[in-house]
Amino acid sequence: MALVRWIQSATLLRTEDELLDEAISLLGLMHRGRNIVDTLHSAIAGVRRSRNVWPYQ
Structure with missing residues (x-):
């Protein structure tokens, strides 16, 4: 999940x-x-859930 968070940063x-x-x-x-x-996919979903951010905002 850390890698996904880093990419999204x-x-x-x-x-x-x-x-x-x-x-x-x-x-x-x-x-x-x-x-x-x-x-x-699980890591991406987990990061998006934990941030409570809709991915298409």
């Missing part, structure tokens, strides 16, 4: 797919396996 409005792509790139991952994608 740039204050750019990003879709969930853009956050996912950026996180995968920053982690240096070569594959988008189901476990990786599911884990990052």
Whole structure:
């Protein structure tokens, strides 16, 4: 979740797919396996819930 918070700290409005792509790139991952994608989706959802921010404001 810290990585997702760091990516969002740039204050750019990003879709969930853009956050996912950026996180995968920053982690240096070569594959988008189901476990990786599911884990990052959970982290993105957790960060958005914890901030109580609607992602499309």
